[in-house]
Amino acid sequence: MRIMAINPVLVLRRFRVGEIKWETAETFSLVLVPEDLKDIPAFKAGQWMYLHLLHEDGSTWAKSAYSVAVAPEECAEKIELGIKLRGEFTKRASKLMPDDVVAVQGPFGVFTLPLGQAPLVMFAGGIGITPLRSMIQEVKHQQAQGGERKVTLFYSNKYVEDAPYLEELMDLAKEVSWFTLIPILTQHAPTDWKGEQGRLNLEMLKKYPVIDSDFIYLMCGPKPFMESVRGFLKEAGVDVRRQLKEELFGT
Numbered sequence: 001m002r003i004m005a006i007n008p009v010l011v012l013r014r015f016r017v018g019e020i021k022w023e024t025a026e027t028f029s030l031v032l033v034p035e036d037l038k039d040i041p042a043f044k045a046g047q048w049m050y051l052h053l054l055h056e057d058g059s060t061w062a063k064s065a066y067s068v069a070v071a072p073e074e075c076a077e078k079i080e081l082g083i084k085l086r087g088e089f090t091k092r093a094s095k096l097m098p099d100d101v102v103a104v105q106g107p108f109g110v111f112t113l114p115l116g117q118a119p120l121v122m123f124a125g126g127i128g129i130t131p132l133r134s135m136i137q138e139v140k141h142q143q144a145q146g147g148e149r150k151v152t153l154f155y156s157n158k159y160v161e162d163a164p165y166l167e168e169l170m171d172l173a174k175e176v177s178w179f180t181l182i183p184i185l186t187q188h189a190p191t192d193w194k195g196e197q198g199r200l201n202l203e204m205l206k207k208y209p210v211i212d213s214d215f216i217y218l219m220c221g222p223k224p225f226m227e228s229v230r231g232f233l234k235e236a237g238v239d240v241r242r243q244l245k246e247e248l249f250g251t
């Protein structure tokens with residue numbers, strides 16, 4: 001008899017909702033704990049998983065892809081996804097209650113933290129922050145073990161109120177010297193705002209020492225944001241085919 005090996009990433013694991021934390025009015029963190037309390041699937045910072053919402057009989061109602069929003073080291077017993085409310089799927093996900101059962105499949109994806117110590121320049125638009133947050137947390141763990149990597153994050157949102165994890169990222173930037181945060185608001189900024197205002201463009205980028213043929217650029221956000229970033233990085237002389245990695249939250 002031939003025994004076929006099942007690729008572990010294709011296996012659906014049942015998880016229970018541990019917690020739902022609202023990060024902004026439209027974004028929530030979904031904390032999931034494996035129902036069997038065994039280890040969570042091994043993943044790399046930046047990877048994503050399928051979240052399956054289930055019918056009462058345990059079959060899949062629908063699934064959608066979500067980047068794990070925390071570093072693997074934070075995930076011994078639970079995973080955390082950062083989800084922005086959009087249509088029917090996310091509305092239903094936002095109504096999950098502690099102890100409800102969902103299924104998770106994965107990890108998938110190649111948008112992962114680059115190996116080595118090359119400085120990283122990141123561009124996140126809105127909820128595109130999730131895989132980059134995972135990578136930043138991973139770098140933080142690496143720094144604690146003697147790593148020496150510089151990370152600069154350009155983080156663009158419309159308003160302060162709809163910027164997930166902004167406070168946490170600001171705190172980290174104050175706390176450590178390896179991480180520089182350039183928060184950007186495109187619509188309305190409070191009077192005491194110390195970040196950038198307006199759309200991220202070449203002129204704004206050039207204020208910071210972020211162009212170098214040895215740097216690695218990572219971006220995730222809405223399609224027009226990513227197209228614009230790719231365009232001005234090219235204009236600035238970045239070899240985007242070699243130096244730029246990206247994740248598109250599209251279909």
Ligand SMILES: Cc1cc2nc3c(=O)[nH]c(=O)nc-3n(C[C@H](O)[C@H](O)[C@H](O)COP(=O)(O)OP(=O)(O)OC[C@H]3O[C@@H](n4cnc5c(N)ncnc54)[C@H](O)[C@@H]3O)c2cc1C
Nearest residue numbers: 062064065066067082083084086087088089090130249250
């Ligand atoms: C690699 C990757 C990573 C991503 N990471 C993130 C992330 O970290 N955070 C984030 O917020 N988004 C992320 N996204 C986007 C996310 O996958 C969804 O596209 C987004 O959340 C859509 O939400 P929605 O409520 O509009 O979904 P919908 O368009 O409502 O539905 C999504 C799925 O559910 C099905 N569905 C919806 N309604 C029904 C119904 N009534 N009956 C049966 N099936 C139905 C749809 O057919 C579809 O398959 C990522 C996308 C990709 C590709």
